[in-house]
Amino acid sequence: MDFFTADELRQYLETSRIGLWKIEMEEGEVVRMYMDSEMLRLSGLPEGLSPEENNIQFKKHIHPDDASLMKEYDTELLQGGAEVMYRYIHPVFGEMLVRCMGRRISSDGKIVTIIGQHQDCSEIVRLERGMQREKQLLRRNRDLMAQQLVTADYYKNLLDMENCGILAYTIPGQKIQHMNAEALRIFDVKDIAEAQVHLGDILHNITYPDSCTVEKLTALRKNSGVVDFECTIAAKNGQVTNVIARTEVFITPKGERSVVTTFVDISENKALKREKSILVAMSIDYTCIFYCELENDLISPIKQDDNAIAKLIRQQIPEGTNSYSLIIRYFYEHYVIKESAPDFIQKMKTSYLKKYFAKNRRFAYRFQTLPDPEGHEFFEVQMVRLENTDGLCVVMGFRYIDDIVAEQEEQRIQLEKANRTKTTFLLNMSHDIRTPMNAILGFARLMRDKSSDPELIHYQEMIEKSGEILLSIVNNVLDMARIESGKVELDENCSATGDIISAVYKVFEAVAKKKNIEMIHKVNVIHPYIMCDITKIQEIFTNLISNAVKYTPSGGKISVTTEELPCEKKGYALFRTVVEDTGIGMSKDYIPMIFDAFSRERNTTAGKIHGTGLGMTIVKSLVDLMNGSIEVESEIGKGTKFTVTIAHKIVGKKIYENLKIPPEEENVDFSGKKILLAEDNALNAEIAASILKKMGFSVELAEDGIVCVEKIENEKKGYDFILMDIQMPNMDGYKATRLIRQLSDRKKAEIPIIAMTANAFDEDRKKAFEVGMNGYVSKPIDAKSLKKTLASIVLGTQAFDEKPV
Numbered sequence: 001m002d003f004f005t006a007d008e009l010r011q012y013l014e015t016s017r018i019g020l021w022k023i024e025m026e027e028g029e030v031v032r033m034y035m036d037s038e039m040l041r042l043s044g045l046p047e048g049l050s051p052e053e054n055n056i057q058f059k060k061h062i063h064p065d066d067a068s069l070m071k072e073y074d075t076e077l078l079q080g081g082a083e084v085m086y087r088y089i090h091p092v093f094g095e096m097l098v099r100c101m102g103r104r105i106s107s108d109g110k111i112v113t114i115i116g117q118h119q120d121c122s123e124i125v126r127l128e129r130g131m132q133r134e135k136q137l138l139r140r141n142r143d144l145m146a147q148q149l150v151t152a153d154y155y156k157n158l159l160d161m162e163n164c165g166i167l168a169y170t171i172p173g174q175k176i177q178h179m180n181a182e183a184l185r186i187f188d189v190k191d192i193a194e195a196q197v198h199l200g201d202i203l204h205n206i207t208y209p210d211s212c213t214v215e216k217l218t219a220l221r222k223n224s225g226v227v228d229f230e231c232t233i234a235a236k237n238g239q240v241t242n243v244i245a246r247t248e249v250f251i252t253p254k255g256e257r258s259v260v261t262t263f264v265d266i267s268e269n270k271a272l273k274r275e276k277s278i279l280v281a282m283s284i285d286y287t288c289i290f291y292c293e294l295e296n297d298l299i300s301p302i303k304q305d306d307n308a309i310a311k312l313i314r315q316q317i318p319e320g321t322n323s324y325s326l327i328i329r330y331f332y333e334h335y336v337i338k339e340s341a342p343d344f345i346q347k348m349k350t351s352y353l354k355k356y357f358a359k360n361r362r363f364a365y366r367f368q369t370l371p372d373p374e375g376h377e378f379f380e381v382q383m384v385r386l387e388n389t390d391g392l393c394v395v396m397g398f399r400y401i402d403d404i405v406a407e408q409e410e411q412r413i414q415l416e417k418a419n420r421t422k423t424t425f426l427l428n429m430s431h432d433i434r435t436p437m438n439a440i441l442g443f444a445r446l447m448r449d450k451s452s453d454p455e456l457i458h459y460q461e462m463i464e465k466s467g468e469i470l471l472s473i474v475n476n477v478l479d480m481a482r483i484e485s486g487k488v489e490l491d492e493n494c495s496a497t498g499d500i501i502s503a504v505y506k507v508f509e510a511v512a513k514k515k516n517i518e519m520i521h522k523v524n525v526i527h528p529y530i531m532c533d534i535t536k537i538q539e540i541f542t543n544l545i546s547n548a549v550k551y552t553p554s555g556g557k558i559s560v561t562t563e564e565l566p567c568e569k570k571g572y573a574l575f576r577t578v579v580e581d582t583g584i585g586m587s588k589d590y591i592p593m594i595f596d597a598f599s600r601e602r603n604t605t606a607g608k609i610h611g612t613g614l615g616m617t618i619v620k621s622l623v624d625l626m627n628g629s630i631e632v633e634s635e636i637g638k639g640t641k642f643t644v645t646i647a648h649k650i651v652g653k654k655i656y657e658n659l660k661i662p663p664e665e666e667n668v669d670f671s672g673k674k675i676l677l678a679e680d681n682a683l684n685a686e687i688a689a690s691i692l693k694k695m696g697f698s699v700e701l702a703e704d705g706i707v708c709v710e711k712i713e714n715e716k717k718g719y720d721f722i723l724m725d726i727q728m729p730n731m732d733g734y735k736a737t738r739l740i741r742q743l744s745d746r747k748k749a750e751i752p753i754i755a756m757t758a759n760a761f762d763e764d765r766k767k768a769f770e771v772g773m774n775g776y777v778s779k780p781i782d783a784k785s786l787k788k789t790l791a792s793i794v795l796g797t798q799a800f801d802e803k804p805v
Helices: 006-015 037-044 051-060 065-079 122-147 179-187 190-197 199-204 211-218 267-282 309-316 324-334 346-347 350-357 401-452 452-484 497-514 536-549 617-626 652-660 663-668 683-696 705-714 733-741 762-770 785-794
Strands: 018-026 032-035 081-090 094-107 113-118 167-169 176-181 226-234 241-249 257-265 286-291 298-304 362-368 377-383 393-400 495-498 518-524 530-534 557-565 572-581 628-633 639-650 674-678 700-702 720-724 753-757 775-780
Touching: 006 018, 006 037, 018 037, 032 037, 032 051, 037 081, 037 113, 065 081, 065 094, 065 113, 094 122, 167 179, 167 241, 176 179, 176 190, 179 190, 179 257, 190 199, 211 226, 241 267, 286 309, 298 309, 298 324, 309 324, 324 346, 346 350, 346 362, 350 362, 377 401, 495 497, 497 518, 497 530, 497 536, 536 557, 536 572, 536 617, 536 639, 617 628, 674 683, 674 705, 683 700, 683 720, 683 785, 700 705, 705 720, 705 733, 720 733, 733 753, 733 762, 753 762, 753 785, 762 775, 775 785
Parallel strands: 518 557, 674 700, 674 720, 720 753, 753 775
Antiparallel strands: 018 032, 018 113, 081 094, 094 113, 167 176, 167 257, 226 241, 241 257, 286 298, 286 393, 362 377, 377 393, 495 530, 530 639, 557 572, 572 639, 628 639
16 A cells, blocks of 8 residues: 555545544443544544544534434454444534444554544435446346347337436447437427437537546447436527436447437436535524424424433423423523513414514524523524415524624624723813803903904904803703713703793893894693603704894794693693794705704705704604604795604602792892812903802902812901812812812802813712802803803802702
């Protein structure tokens, strides 16, 4: 055997589908099984397993019905050697017929060594079975020849009714002697005469997968013999047929050499095998698949992995149980994590599925289970309805989705991380923009009070208006950031329905009058007192009414109407508010995009109307947060109509009256009051000091938190208020507030502290109250808002959501 190279031997083994193995058995140790690369491929086991794992996994794939046969084979191997044929379940190729031969080669008292080969005989056996029929036909052919040696047309009586095709022609000369009906069909010719004309093309259009086949068939021209082969026949009509064939040379009664080929159409078998391989590949991550007759409450397994939960259930319930409802309920009660699938049983009921499949072909449901033996715990059940069946029949598969869940969790973590990064960026951006904006707007307002020149006043108004637009853009961006991060929550308080929208309406009434726009406001409700998030309601209608004023030309009309509708939810009232204008309107194509972020129609941008394109996105998000609805109707040149419908909890009048803020705040006099202003930015400090002095305050400045605390400790007469910036060097406003609240002098420790910050997030406002502050104003400072906050502290009239914790 030295004339064979190692590579030639390896190629021979691969071509013959033969794998080599070695087994070592040692007393007290797990059996070890070693495999060459071809053996690994034929067994379907993954690379990297240990020899002990190879032996365990290999045994698991032996067909259960052949288990006893393999035990006898193992016994004979230990006695010297044995050979066996059995069925092996390959994880990809399915059932294989295997010939296994082995010999014991050594035994030193401690280790017994057995070597052998594992050969896939599936194709050989299949071909042998196919050829049995052909051999029968050839025998019948020879018998007929013996009976009709003197008859020139002896082929005419050959089995024309058989499904096996027959073609016989002489060599040389290639004169067709016979073609039966099956051969005529496969080659797409109507009779032998037509076949004779096209015989050259017929033979030319036959292809052979095995390149050696042509040489073997050519050799038959000179030598007798038989050739078995596979080939593909391409007919005139383009139809391709896969066949297994046998060609044999006979001598005719006239002494001519005749080639007789019998062939069987195996196209359907190949297609089925290919489809089976595809199905096996597609179902690789399904631990089990079932056929279910739901209306008959029957379930039958199609595929079950050895470690599937379904296999465990089969071992635990009575043998022969095939009730769909019983098995599903047992599975739910013993394996499903209930919190992950509270409606599992309801969704898996036949009654529910019947209604579902009346409109759908596919059903899917995800849930979590106790870990199976492979460690999988996240699953998805999928059902597909089968057509052309009696009753409701489905194929149901369970596939593990642990990798998908892990990927989604990783994406969620990354998204949260990205949102935190974005929020931090926007927080810093808000502070960095609002700080100079405070100076711009502050000095612009101071200019208004100092100047009498009409032209300078006009310039001041333009600066102030532009600053307010920029501030509005910053606020919209921050609102969207909060909404996208999921940090926006409803903060409900008691209010009167008419008061909420009326406050917004009055803000724009003067602007509309200046543009010569008629504004109408109507309220028609039965339950005026409700619980709602006043700020967010006002933000919704501020955007809607602002847009109406913005996009309605002079001479137009705007109406805001609120009415109460019947509400099915007990204790709640349903309110519908319509904001309608006669403005420029929108095209029908744009309406579906109006709530998209940064979306603006061309006719608004062409008109140089300011906006970020975020206002309507914020409106839609806030309406959704309140479980409400918003509808849009519009037509270019005729106007736009927004309809907002939201349900609110009803409260009594007494509760509302008790929570109303008294109107005396505007009349509070701060003359002679002393306030400590903690602000590190000189420009902002100058503006805040000017505003406070106009209110009557005596103002002292502290440039950071440390100086602020020191001044409080050292000032004998004390301060009436502290206006505390949040972001300062050395010590921020939060820490300074905590230290002040811890002072031993209770009078100093309880000085009212108002947060003053360029940050505009709700979280910052809440944190200010948590550390002990009494009020909160955001930059740019609005004099009216600041005075109202200070007055509410003096009068003790803060709304309960504004008081420190």
